[in-house]
Every structure is written in structure tokens, then in C-alpha cells.
Amino acid sequence: MIKIFTHILESFQISITMSNNLFIKEFETMNDFILVSFSDETESIIPLEILRKKCPCADCSGEVDALGNLYKGPTKKLNDSSFQINGIQPVGYYGIRPFWKDGHSTGIFTIELLKELSE
Numbered sequence: 432m433i434k435i436f437t438h439i440l441e442s443f444q445i446s447i448t449m450s451n452n453l454f455i456k457e458f459e460t461m462n463d464f465i466l467v468s469f470s471d472e473t474e475s476i477i478p479l480e481i482l483r484k485k486c487p488c489a490d491c492s493g494e495v496d497a498l499g500n501l502y503k504g505p506t507k508k509l510n511d512s513s514f515q516i517n518g519i520q521p522v523g524y525y526g527i528r529p530f531w532k533d534g535h536s537t538g539i540f541t542i543e544l545l546k547e548l549s550e
């Protein structure tokens with residue numbers, strides 16, 4: 432009887448963990464798009480140009496200080512190589528970090544952002 436109870440408890444815990452932990456299963460680039468699939472069986476397909484323009488790093492999107500002033504790095508001129516990817520590095524299970532051909536690589540795209548940008 433005790434054994435059965437323990438077993439039920441274990442499977443209950445596993446199902447909670449699975450439903451709360453959304454993670455990135457796979458990602459790949461195809462032509463001018465990035466494809467990301469998630470553990471909830473959904474997919475994001477995002478044009479690389481949109482991805483780069485929505486880069487969340489402090490240089491691209493700026494940082495707001497305690498007084499609400501927005502600080503941005505020097506505006507970089509984007510060119511064709513800014514929208515091409517050399518490689519992508521996974522960041523834990525929740526994000527990806529693209530290495531752009533113009534040398535930029537500080538932006539980390541989280542699952543939330545990837546889902547938001549998906550067409």
C-alpha cells in the first residue's frame with residue numbers, strides 16, 4: 432500500500448515538472464529564417480532581419496536607469512551581414528544566442544521573446 436502511494440506521488444511530481452518547464456527542443460536556420468521548436472510542440476519561425484532588429488541586448492535596445500533615462504550604445508549601422516548568422520549557441524534550455532556575421536553576439540533571445548516574434 433505504501434509502495435503504491437509513493438509511486439503515484441512520483442508520477443504526479445513528474446507531470447508538474449513537465450508542464451511548467453517549457454524548454455527549447457531544437458533550433459535551426461533555414462534561408463533567411465530561424466526555426467525554433469519548443470517542448471509544448473509549438474514552433475517559432477522568425478525572419479533573421481526581424482530577429483536582429485529586435486535584439487534584446489543593452490547595446491541594441493538600451494538600458495533604462497533608476498530615473499527613467501534611456502541609455503543606448505552608439506547606433507551601429509546594420510548591413511547585409513547583420514542579418515546573417517554564423518552560429519547559434521543554446522543558453523540553458525530557455526534561450527538562444529545568435530552569432531551574427533557582423534560580429535555582434537551579445538543578445539540572448541528567451542523563449543518568451545521568440546514566441547512573441549514568431550509570425
Ligand SMILES: [Zn+2]
Nearest residue numbers: 486488491538
Ligand atoms: Zn544587440
